[in-house]
Amino acid sequence: MCGIYLTNKTINENLIKEKLKLIEHRGPDYSGTLKKDGLSFGHTRLSILDLDSRSHQPMIHENYIIVFNGEIYNFEEIKNELKLLGEKFVTQSDTEVLLIGFKIWGKSLVEKLNGMFSFCIYDKSKREIFCARDRLGVKPFYYCWENGIFEICSEIRPLSENKDIDEEAIEIYLQTGYIPSPWSIYKQVKKLKAGYLMILNLESNEIKFEKYWDLKKVKLSKLSYKQAKTKLHELLKDAVKIRLNSDVPFGSFLSGGIDSALVSSIANKQIGGKLKTFTVGFDDPKYDESLLAGAFSKIIGSSHTETKCSAEDLIDLFPVFFSSYGEPFADSSAIPSLLLNKTTKPKVTVALSGDGGDESFLGYNHFDWSWKVKYVFKIPFLIRALVAKVIPFKLAGKRGQGIKNILNYRDFDYFIEGIFTGFGPLLLKNKNTNWLKEYRLFKTLSIDSIQRMADLNIKLWLENDSNVKVDRASMAYAVEVRSPFLDYRIIEFARTLPISYRFQKGKRKRILRDILNEYIPQEIFDVPKKGFSIPIGDWFKNELKDDLIKHLNDDFFNKIECLNVENIKLFMKLHFQNKGDYSTYLWRVYVLSKWYSINGK
Secondary structure (H helix, E strand, C coil): CCCEEEEECCCHHHHHHHHHHHHHHHCEEEEEEEEEEEEEEEEEEEECCCCCCHHHCEEEEEEEEEEEEEEEECCHHHHHHHHCCCCCCCCCHHHHHHHHHHHHHHHHHHHCCCEEEEEEEECCCCCCEEEEEEEEEEEEEEEEEECCEEEEECCHHHCCCCCCCCCHHHHHHHHCCCCCCCCCCCCCCCCCCCCCEEEEEECCEEEEEHHHHHHHHCCCCCCCCHHHHHHHHHHHHHHHHHCCCCCEEEEEEEECCCCHHHHHHHHHHHHHCCCEEEEEEEEECCCCCHHHHHHHHHHHCCEEEEEEHHHHHHCCCCHHHHHHHHCCCCCHHHHHHHHHHHHHCCCEEEEEEECCCHHHHCCCHHHHHHHHHHHHHCCCCCHHHHHHHHHHHHHHHHHHHHHHHHCCCCCCCHHHHHHHHHCHHHHHCCCCHHHHHHHHHHCCCCCCCCHHHHHHHHHHHHHHHHHHHHHHHHHHHCEEECHHHCCCHHHHHHHHHHHHHHHHCCCHHHHHHHHHHCCHHHHHHCCCCCCCCCCHHCCCCCCCHHHHHHHHHHHHHHHCCCHHHHHHHHHHHHHHHHCCCCCHHHHHHHHHHHHHHHHCC
């Protein structure tokens, strides 16, 4: 895992090194620069495969130069294919495979890749820069482009000089808690969307984008449940196997959840036992899953490390949280994720995770909600809207506001969108969801509303929240996290399965549970999931109350044109008076205010 930088700006060596210094946490093992044909390349390396200096970047092969962040899990297979075509290799790295593969196959190379990646390849003969981002947006890719002048980087901070705040991005953030691709917090900086190529022609000063992967219209499998379970199990075993290739110590994150337990169980069996597993426990039993993770570890036979933490431990990570994420990012589980990676790093550099299982196998609470509210939408919209208007739901706190939102959605697809954008009370006017046109493909891919919800989860939430959280939290401590559930083969296969294979009578992740039962008895793991969350609501009444009041002030409020200040002040008052839990709303605005103050805006 690494950090990349590339520009055609006139820039001296010292400035390149300053920019790389801002992302050196992504790759502390080596920092390299190169100037060629008016281009400046930079790279920070976290050495995982082929630790020799011959695999350092920027890497040159004939007329091609690459800077690459990520891992190509099937690179050995591609390498063997290239050898049959007569190509020779001087390293054991996946980087060289990308370079030579691009020389042979051009842009069609990306269709062969199974991995997480963001990379740029300069083709000297064509005077073009070919860029690609992985199918699910696991690895970040920021860029600026104006009249042929460009900069590209793995993180936003090296690109932030003299940039203007994007007010539309702020409004989207207040709806979602993150800033999705292609937007960023700055008008002049964009994100390359997942599953896309970008080609920069240095002769014509043109920029082109091309989609090479996306979710397809669902075609249901005719496999029986037993056959589907067997095939999925085999896919998972292979996805884990190819992610265990490492020249540095590796382990696995193990929580009390189904997904990490299954990944850890498969990995432990494949290496013959004593896989290193890691979990974080909390003082507050409402959030603590360490006892369950410990029970899983004993059953599968892993070598387990548990770290207990307090509220103070998490609050101490706030400076790292705000510096690592670069943009406003309101998923508070990022903070325990930072702690998990911090405690893991001294023992391993690569860690498997269960991320991605909830999206494909219907594990989130909102899949339950959809079953409970679907009958509401049989009531005519005008009647629902009238009920929402005349009943004072605001007095019922956040739950009442949620009911009001549901009644006001015109149809079920609007309800689905509302799950991911349901923070209208933070906005001064009716929220603008025109930006969702980038993601509304979800409405066309399945006749089943649950699958449509899962598709929006994958295209919007997974790329822009879950993957961002994991990438920044792990890279802050130079840990490479690999998730078998993010293997595109598993994503694609899961979507072909009938909903009943994944969600049956309120039983979420049914098929994963039945596979896990082959490793861990069901009575052990079949307990309510607590999630990886922190007690923000309590902190805002105690440890963080003064800082919240300090940052949510009129000076900040005057900077955010779309913010409903009256509502925010009301939420603060009600929260402090224990008349409702408004911490989710307050945290979102608090993070934004902290970002403004830290970045001098």
